[in-house]
Amino acid sequence: MFVRTEATILHADLDAFYASVEQRDDASLRGRPVIVGGGVVLAASYEAKARGVRTAMGGWQARALCPDAVVVPPRMKAYSAASKAVFAVFRNTTPLVEGISIDEAFLDVAGLKRLRGDPAGIAVRLREEVLREVGLPITVGVARTKFLAKVASAVAKPDGLLVVPPDGELDFLxxxxxxxxxxxxxxxxxxxxxxxxxxxxxxxxxxxxxxxxxxxxxxxxxxxxxxHNRDPRPVRVGKRRGSIGSQRALGRRPRTAEDLDAILLGIVDRLGKRLRAAHRVCRTVVLRLRFADSSRATRSHTLRESTASTKVVLSTARDLLAGALPVIEKQGITLLGLTLSNLDDQNAVQLALPFGKAPDGTLDATLDDLRERYGATAVTRAVLLGKDQGIQVPLLPD
DNA sequence: TCTGGGGTCCTAGGACCC
DNA sequence: TCTGGGGTCCTAGGACCC
Structure with a gap:
């Protein structure tokens, strides 16, 4: 087996990502404690972290710790665009990029010495480039293994760079x-x-x-x-998602079966759209439940054939929900979610379709297309109307 | 007042097959 | 017929991560 002898793996991790994007886009937020999220803290700027605010903390608690914080609602599109720009900088550095999440990645820079210099120098320039091109601070850990690089970046945060030399690993670890x-x-x-x-x-x-x-x-x-400092995992490029899911917290008030059905419909609709946008199909549908006592349960069904059809997923999900209604009645439901797993590429399935059979996706594709052109709320399935709280009456432009 | 939403991986039992 | 071994798939639950 190939054993790396030099520190050539970078772990690059954006600092307080969502909050940094907000501070980048609104100068009045710079230098001030910023909290992204309402009911729960999705991200906190370092000014807020210094006051004890943490990710996943309840909003009320965060505000108590830091009353002068500016609380802003999340802007997922802005974060997603920023993430894309940062990953472009990563891939411009090396093709060997393994994305871990929206704001972190491993980069393998072994073999770039001739071209771009040693890893520490590459890391310095990477940080400069992300700041210059995207306007965001990023921390980089450099080590011989993924694990050490990841720990190094965590230690170096925020806005830092730390190299763990091969002969200093155990002292560090x-x-x-x-x-x-x-x-x-x-x-x-x-x-x-x-x-x-x-x-x-x-x-x-x-x-x-x-x-x-x-x-x-x-x-x-x-x-x-x-x-024992044995972490053989290589940086892997092109990993694909194994599942996609969506869930809704429901609070503690009681819900009728019709309420739940409308919520489920909304979730299935969203997931189906995401699935088709990614040109994937699923074979397993998993219903997720959380009860009043915080216990959880799942109910799943694996289909004979993969599908990307909202109709098929919905009827499967409805069957699962119907089967779970007795438990829900007994325990009280506080969260409803759905995960689609056993994903495959759409191409692999289309080839297997018999000739002349109309794909079940005609309506799905039409709805996806209308939404793409007129916005997510432009078209809403009839069952949703007036059910889910706060749903807008859909208006189609003339 | 445990709060959010989106994921990965592992374990264990049962069904089914050779 | 019973006993043994081994493998895959499905379902459910749980730990962990960002």
Whole structure:
């Protein structure tokens, strides 16, 4: 196996991404605490973070901590455009880019030495270029492995750059708290803490069998490898989504079956549109539920053939919902969601269609097209009208 | 008053097949 | 007929990540 001997993996991570876009686009927000999101904090500027505001915190709590914060509603289109521009800068640096989310990616710059210099220099220029071209601050970690590069960027935040040299890896890694290890969240951290294990060095001293018995086969094996600084994962280009989903929090008030059906319809409509826009098809439909006591449940069905048809997905989702109504009645529903998985490329399926069979997507395509031209709310299925709160009466332009 | 929405991966049991 | 081994797919739940 090829073992990398130089620090040639970059982890690039935009700082307080949504909040930074807002500060970029509105000069009056610069230098001030900014919170993106209403009911829940989607992003907080570093001025707000300094006051204790954190992502995923309740809005009321955030405002209590930071009463002078400017709260702005999210502008997903602006963030998505900014993300595209930043990824263009990434790909201009190296074709080996693995996107992790809207605001972070791994870049493999091995083999670019002749062309662009050493990784540290590349990282410096990458940061400059993102700031110049897109106007956003970004932090970069550089290391021999993905894991170390990711930790390096987390340590260097905000607006920083940190290189972990190959001969300094264990000194960097071992004092870290276990929470820094990938795959260690609340539950695993608590399991380790309860045995007196708080640092990566302590994890490294445990036999692998012990970790496996504590955490299960995959997690135990994975943590053992990370703590011993063995992270063989390469930077992978062109990973595709395995599923797409949408969900709606419903609050605690009771909902009738008709309410739920209308909400489900809205979700299916949105998902179908996204699925077709991505030229994908799905085979499995998963209904997601959350109950008043915060417990969760899923109900799924796998179709015989893949589909991108709103009609097919909707009838499957409705069957699942109907089957779950007794549980919902008993427990009280607080969230309804749907995930489409087992995704495939549309081409693969179209080839299999018998000749002469009209695809079931004619209405879907027409609706998608109308919305594309006149806006998302221009066309609404009849069942939605007057059901979902706040839905606008659709107006088609003449 | 646990709040949001969008994802990935792993585990485990049962069905079914060889 | 019973016992054994091995594999894949589906369903449900759970941990974790941004």
């Amino acid at each position: 071992h004092p870290l708290p276990v929470e820094r290890l990938w795959g260690v969240g609340r539950v695993t951290a608590e399991r380790l803490h309860s045995r007196g294990i708080t640092t990566v060095a302590q994890v490294a001293r445990l036999p692998e069998a012990r970790l496996v018995s504590m955490l299960g086969r995959a997690a135990g094996h994975h943590l053992h490898a990370l703590a």
